[in-house]
Amino acid sequence: MxxxxxxxxxxxxGSHTVVELQEAGYEVVIIDDLSNSSEKVLxxxxxxxxxxxxxxxxxxxxxxxxxxxxxxxxxVKGVIHFAASKAVGESVNEPLLYYENNIGTLVYxxxxxxxxxxxxxxxxxxxxVYGQADELPITESAPVKQAESPYGNTKQIGEEIIRDTCKVxxxxxxxxxxxxxxxxxxxxxxxxxxxxxxxxxxxxFITQTAIGIRExxxxxxxxxxxxxxxxxxxxxxxxxxxxxxVVALERLLSNKNKAAYETFNLGTGKGSSVLEVxxxxxxxxxxxxxxxxxxxxxxxxxxxxxxxNKAKNELGWxxxxxxxxxxxxxxxxxxxxxxx
Amino acid sequence: MxxxxxxxxxxxxGSHTVVELQEAGYEVVIIDDLSNSSEKVLxxxxxxxxxxxxxxxxxxxxxxxxxxxxxxxxxVKGVIHFAASKAVGESVNEPLLYYENNIGTLVYxxxxxxxxxxxxxxxxxxxxVYGQADELPITESAPVKQAESPYGNTKQIGEEIIRDTCKVxxxxxxxxxxxxxxxxxxxxxxxxxxxxxxxxxxxxFITQTAIGIRExxxxxxxxxxxxxxxxxxxxxxxxxxxxxxVVALERLLSNKNKAAYETFNLGTGKGSSVLEVxxxxxxxxxxxxxxxxxxxxxxxxxxxxxxxNKAKNELGWxxxxxxxxxxxxxxxxxxxxxxx
Numbered sequence: 116m117x118x119x120x121x122x123x124x125x126x127x128x129g130s131h132t133v134v135e136l137q138e139a140g141y142e143v144v145i146i147d148d149l150s151n152s153s154e155k156v157l158x159x160x161x162x163x164x165x166x167x168x169x170x171x172x173x174x175x176x177x178x179x180x181x182x183x184x185x186x187x188x189x190x191v192k193g194v195i196h197f198a199a200s201k202a203v204g205e206s207v208n209e210p211l212l213y214y215e216n217n218i219g220t221l222v223y224x225x226x227x228x229x230x231x232x233x234x235x236x237x238x239x240x241x242x243x244v245y246g247q248a249d250e251l252p253i254t255e256s257a258p259v260k261q262a263e264s265p266y267g268n269t270k271q272i273g274e275e276i277i278r279d280t281c282k283v284x285x286x287x288x289x290x291x292x293x294x295x296x297x298x299x300x301x302x303x304x305x306x307x308x309x310x311x312x313x314x315x316x317x318x319x320f321i322t323q324t325a326i327g328i329r330e331x332x333x334x335x336x337x338x339x340x341x342x343x344x345x346x347x348x349x350x351x352x353x354x355x356x357x358x359x360x361v362v363a364l365e366r367l368l369s370n371k372n373k374a375a376y377e378t379f380n381l382g383t384g385k386g387s388s389v390l391e392v393x394x395x396x397x398x399x400x401x402x403x404x405x406x407x408x409x410x411x412x413x414x415x416x417x418x419x420x421x422x423x424n425k426a427k428n429e430l431g432w433x434x435x436x437x438x439x440x441x442x443x444x445x446x447x448x449x450x451x452x453x454x455x
Numbered sequence: 456m457x458x459x460x461x462x463x464x465x466x467x468x469g470s471h472t473v474v475e476l477q478e479a480g481y482e483v484v485i486i487d488d489l490s491n492s493s494e495k496v497l498x499x500x501x502x503x504x505x506x507x508x509x510x511x512x513x514x515x516x517x518x519x520x521x522x523x524x525x526x527x528x529x530x531v532k533g534v535i536h537f538a539a540s541k542a543v544g545e546s547v548n549e550p551l552l553y554y555e556n557n558i559g560t561l562v563y564x565x566x567x568x569x570x571x572x573x574x575x576x577x578x579x580x581x582x583x584v585y586g587q588a589d590e591l592p593i594t595e596s597a598p599v600k601q602a603e604s605p606y607g608n609t610k611q612i613g614e615e616i617i618r619d620t621c622k623v624x625x626x627x628x629x630x631x632x633x634x635x636x637x638x639x640x641x642x643x644x645x646x647x648x649x650x651x652x653x654x655x656x657x658x659x660f661i662t663q664t665a666i667g668i669r670e671x672x673x674x675x676x677x678x679x680x681x682x683x684x685x686x687x688x689x690x691x692x693x694x695x696x697x698x699x700x701v702v703a704l705e706r707l708l709s710n711k712n713k714a715a716y717e718t719f720n721l722g723t724g725k726g727s728s729v730l731e732v733x734x735x736x737x738x739x740x741x742x743x744x745x746x747x748x749x750x751x752x753x754x755x756x757x758x759x760x761x762x763x764n765k766a767k768n769e770l771g772w773x774x775x776x777x778x779x780x781x782x783x784x785x786x787x788x789x790x791x792x793x794x795x
Contacts, residue, residue, distance in 0.1 A: 268619070
């Protein structure tokens with residue numbers, strides 16, 4: 116079976132994708148620099164799949180290490196590139212870190228892939244490229260907006276670099292997957308999200324509050340022009356998201372792609388407000404969540420959810436798990452991590 | 456006098472700027488990798504100014520060499536960053552080369568500048584960021600258009616990286632100078648443009664044709680909606696352009712800048728058509744140019760020229776030399792280079 120490199124394969128989405136790849140029979144090699152993950156995630160992957168992926172601790176910023184990796188693993192057929200810095204707020208304060216981590220490393224990887232006889236490349240992009248879209252749901256042809264943060268900008272630039280490269284490298288095919296809001300954990304509770312420090316995202320903040328690590332969840336604004344006044348996002352179960360990567364990879368490896376470079380939204384197609392997510396959590400967990408409505412947070416867009424038709428029609432993929440499934444798995448994971 | 460680092464200081468615009476900096480009394484250190492320039496340019500600079508700048512042959516893609524440079528020259532007060540790949544056509548065929556050369560190196564430089572107690576940074580940007588502007592002349596507030604080439608994209612991205620960095624690094628101030636079309640050579644004929652291979656730009660192609668190296672100049676399209684049907688650009692004498700860098704640097708060093716990051720157009724404000732440039736050449740040289748009208752070239756915009764008011768009002772700078780001055784100097788330089 117084909118050997119697939121997964122960069123950032125010990126991270127949240129990366130680890131779930133490694134599980135799905137191994138279950139589909141692929142041989143997986145993980146590169147991770149452990150800057151925002153732990154080697155223990157390998158144990159979780161092994162517990163679920165019965166197989167330990169190859170793991171190489173490499174910092175993709177070190178060009179010579181990347182070159183050496185591809186000399187050693189010269190039969191890699193595809194790369195799923197998760198490794199990147201991903202905190203919007205941090206990116207504002209440390210822009211150079213983001214441009215180096217997210218752009219420099221992508222260029223090094225693509226330079227190596229260019230040398231291979233054939234290569235399939237999947238890129239972790241984000242719905243952040245759309246900003247506040249003029250029309251909802253958001254289709255892949257919606258205009259890319261001026262990025263609000265260096266993080267968002269690196270996703271836009273990353274897509275442009277891949278697009279420009281695919282135009283002139285006939286042996287390279289790529290898909291950029293624009294994630295909406297990934298949440299949840301593997302049903303086995305062997306792997307899940309492991310935020311370092313204060314969580315940047317809603318769901319880990321909810322579960323950490325419920326378990327007693329955070330005192331209170333702040334809900335930023337209830338006066339937005341939405342049904343309940345809170346912001347709306349498209350929360351997608353990470354296991355659904357992970358499966359989409361396998362489908363996208365299969366599309367490239369079997370030459371079913373219609374162009375050398377394609378983009379797909381990965382979302383449920385359904386928007387949920389912050390309060391709906393809180394309610395779902397309370398419903399599935401039986402816990403009462405301590406939250407408080409506070410003022411709006413700068414830079415938050417009002418509403419974003421995916422038009423999922425392209426992924427359905429072209430990839431033959433759609434989400435199967437519900438918001439309740441995701442909240443329950445996130446809660447079980449939080450309890451397991453905290454030994455409760 | 457302050458020590459100024461000029462990257463790409465042996466290139467076309469770089470070398471002319473080094474001359475102006477030395478004549479203004481600055482101590483200049485040049486970094487150049489000689490990939491598109493020659494060490495002999497140092498002789499030309501010395502002949503004009505009576506002073507040889509310090510020269511370090513460094514490839515800015517080598518992060519450790521950049522770090523070592525700043526350890527050695529720890530009293531650099533300002534950086535003028537010319538070093539970059541600049542051929543639009545090549546960038547389409549070799550996008551990764553452009554993203555690495557033009558973006559990666561910029562990030563390394565800024566990371567070093569962040570460590571200095573204070574730093575002034577001048578960035579070589581381009582009118583290409585405007586694409587085909589909706590209004591002429593083009594002001595600095597005209598919207599930046601989706602780039603037509605990886606080269607153009609690296610200039611846009613470069614500006615964004617600097618903007619994002621200046622927002623959070625209070626010791627760093629920067630100006631992006633958006634060049635229109637630099638032409639001509641130093642009046643001394645000691646330095647000038649030295650294109651490698653077939654010239655990508657109009658004026659060196661004209662002078663090489665006149666001197667007998669190229670058979671014929673192709674004028675791409677005479678059916679554009681312009682007075683004579685050929686494309687219009689804003690050709691600026693490289694000596695005027697070089698002087699603008701000294702003025703911009705002075706603005707930053709003396710804290711006259713109004714924001715941490717600013718952009719300025721550098722142009723004459725006057726558009727000239729391809730045929731007007733050909734006519735100017737014939738007029739000042741007394742030579743008849745062999746040229747032929749051929750079909751339009753893909754990707755050429757119709758017309759672009761600068762609104763120069765911001766540079767006039769804020770920098771107190773405007774061009775002094777004419778199109779004829781520039782064409783005559785370019786012709787004298789071509790004759791000297793060819794030993795005629």
